[in-house]
Amino acid sequence: MNVRQKLRLKFGAVIILAILAGLISYPRAVSKIPKLYDFFNKPKINLGLDLQGGIHLEYKADLSQVDLAKQKEAMQAMQDAVERKINAFGVAEPVIYTTKSGDEQRLIVELAGIRDINEAKKRIGEMPFLEFKEEKETAVEKIPEDELNKFNETAKKKAEDVLKKALAGEDFAKLAKENSEDPGSKEKGGEYDFIKKGMFVPEYEAVIFDKGLEDGEIYKELVKTQFGWHIIKRIEVRGEGDPAKSPEGDSGASNQEFKSAHILIAKKVQPEPKIEVTATSLTGKNLKSASVGFQNQGLTEPVIDLEFDEEGTKLFAEITKRNIGKRVAILIDGEIITNPTVNSEIPNGKAQITGSYTTQEANDLVKRLNEGALPVPIGNPINQQSVEASLGKISLEKSLKAGIIGMVLVIIFMLLFYRFLGLVASFSLLIYSALMISIFKLSGFSPWQITLTLPGIAGFVLSIGMAVDANILIFERTKEEIKKGRDILSAIEEGFKRAWTSIRDGNMSSIITAFILIEMGTGFVKGFAVTLIIGVIVSMFTAVVITRTILRFVMGKWLENKLWLIGVRK
8 A cells, every 4th residue: 555545545534533523513414314313313412510500519528527537538438429329310420529618528519400409409318327336235223032023923913813803704805904014905905806826925825726725715824924924815716727626737827817815914024234236436438338149159048248448347357356146236327227146256348147138128228238338427408509401501502602603713813824724724623623522422421421511611612722723833834844945745744743842742731730620620620621631632633633634635736836825925
């Protein structure tokens, strides 16, 4: 392949690139071809809050419980957690960032396209706060044994007296209302409606099913359970496999239900040590991930796998070491969502919560745990603003109008001063604009979607002027070389060669400045800087690659006697 053929191939690639960029940026050009129009119309520019309207919310972070050295890390974790939560609701490209006002750390949330400010606040306000708490046993004062025995002897004697009255034929319901200490059945005359077998303590159910009672019969002895002394009356049993009338182990026993009544005379026991849950240093900020797993390669019910970060691993190891055989509660917004027992020390930062979870329950719990990875509580917004869509539309129209006017003026300037060279530069400028719009649109299909704001448009318009700066440097150098006696083609090559270092240095200084704005600035300033960086890079490509390829292809000896077309006098 000779030089001319390579040049034709490059020129063809430029034309194809220009057509594709043009169709992506302005799909209406093929509106009469439905399938083609639908294809090129899919990419959309994601407009920011100031252009399409939406909600601006500002939250003050409560960092009172966070060490000063870890506050920056905590704010970043909170930003990430809020972003995950908002993305789960399908809000297109939320702008979420942190900032500092005096000594206060603040979280800014901008939701473009959202109209209901109360709904937006609700979404953010529902951000759960995840924390881990451990059991703490508090001793309670014991009852003297003689006092305890005396009370229980009196209670048992009372139960015996009530049993005698019931067996003598007195109204069972009346006796229950007067004497029973079971609040669940007392006012109903001691009666419980049908309950499935297995719901009551074994001693109680043994009387109903195994003592040969008939329906309506009162058991002739007191029944002692952990709660006290019971006087039990069987009312009715239904379901297959009555153990009282069939061999032990009848398969139908599990389907049985029984209706009964009882009178409970409660006994007094020594109070159990009071168990309280106390906060630990382990919170949602230390949770790296929560996921659903399965024991034995998926052959049993699902479990919850937890993984902590480096700090969380150390904290969790300490907590599990001192709580073996006890429970460690996991709470979201103060509500215990699971309270697993610690079986052994867990030093590697990976824990597993087992239980009778269905797959759906396990997935729901994992979702809540991951959403709760919030290091600090978030309250109500201290500042809120709503931008109307109509104002955004007006701003967008004015910005587009300003951009078009600016481009037209630049093209007129280039045509007046550089004539044919200016025409080529103008064509490159149109390609540049189409490429920029295409990048904005196609970014929606990548993890780095660009949100276009008013400052972003300003960066775009500014980069239009910078796009022709490079061409001006090249053209001026080319004109100087022609005046020195060089032919057209060699002058163009020398112009590009000698202007490149100036173009490179000038654009790199702009890119460095823009990166500083991204690092130090916030919100709209970052949007301006990002757009400017993209514009500068694309402008270098169009000036050095596209303009050069076009000039190489179209310029030749035919211009030797028509130097006025490029603004050069012999």
